[in-house]
Amino acid sequence: MEQGRIDTQIRDKVGILTINNPPANALTPELRFAFSAKLNEMVDDDSVWCIVLTGAPGKFFVGGADISKLLDLDHDSAYERMKKGREFYSGIAYCDKPVIAAINGFCLGGGLELALACDLRIAADCAKLGLPEVKLGIIPGAGGTQRLPRAVGPGWANYLLFTGQAISAEKALQIGLVQQVVPAEELMDNTLKVAGMINGNAPLSVRSVKRAAFLGLQGSLEEGLDIELDAFAKICDTADKNEGVSAFLEKRKPDFQCK
Numbered sequence: 001m002e003q004g005r006i007d008t009q010i011r012d013k014v015g016i017l018t019i020n021n022p023p024a025n026a027l028t029p030e031l032r033f034a035f036s037a038k039l040n041e042m043v044d045d046d047s048v049w050c051i052v053l054t055g056a057p058g059k060f061f062v063g064g065a066d067i068s069k070l071l072d073l074d075h076d077s078a079y080e081r082m083k084k085g086r087e088f089y090s091g092i093a094y095c096d097k098p099v100i101a102a103i104n105g106f107c108l109g110g111g112l113e114l115a116l117a118c119d120l121r122i123a124a125d126c127a128k129l130g131l132p133e134v135k136l137g138i139i140p141g142a143g144g145t146q147r148l149p150r151a152v153g154p155g156w157a158n159y160l161l162f163t164g165q166a167i168s169a170e171k172a173l174q175i176g177l178v179q180q181v182v183p184a185e186e187l188m189d190n191t192l193k194v195a196g197m198i199n200g201n202a203p204l205s206v207r208s209v210k211r212a213a214f215l216g217l218q219g220s221l222e223e224g225l226d227i228e229l230d231a232f233a234k235i236c237d238t239a240d241k242n243e244g245v246s247a248f249l250e251k252r253k254p255d256f257q258c259k
Contacts, residue, residue: 064109
């Protein structure tokens with residue numbers, strides 16, 4: 001049987017990672033390892049300024065766990081398994097470069113936890129999103145109970161966590177779980193358009209605001225303001241700051257070099 005794979009492509013400074021493991025694009029342990037390796041390559045590639053994650057065409061964006069294997073889990077094995085899962089998803093969340101999830105189908109369980117680890121989520125109008133783990137007698141174990149409330153607030157997070165219900169892409173847009181909903185056939189073009197808008201800005205500034213916003217949510221407002229102050233001071237030592245300000249004053253398009 002053919003094993004799943006991670007397909008990669010670079011288009012106009014956008015790195016695209018596609019999880020290709022039909023029929024559900026499930027992230028097996030082997031694919032997680034391959035995915036992390038490909039992600040790290042794009043992080044280290046100076047020609048990539050923004051990263052897009054998606055699933056191969058089909059019914060699913062990314063599938064979650066193999067449910068049949070949950071029967072074998074006890075306390076110790078579950079802890080070790082989810083500890084590895086946490087490290088995988090955190091690797092995406094802590095990525096220096098902006099990461100966009102292009103949700104092209106069912107986004108449930110681990111698939112939604114993957115999307116939640118991304119900075120932005122753009123969904124096809126056919127997508128369904130949810131965390132159904134309570135229906136199986138378990139709970140989300142790779143960030144769902146923590147990242148979902150941070151994304152949509154406690155009310156809607158609790159609704160989705162407690163009921164295990166999946167919601168439509170339009171409802172996900174209403175509650176702030178996704179940032180855009182587009183026709184399925186336009187998903188990748190629209191996602192690349194958003195990535196292009198991001199890439200039109202100074203890349204070091206984008207990475208700096210990503211880090212400041214992310215770290216600021218982990219502490220108090222005052223701690224966050226300190227992080228922002230430090231980030232602002234550091235960005236003022238970059239060549240791209242001088243280029244951006246000069247371009248504005250000279251009424252021309254800036255030529256950012258990621259320096």
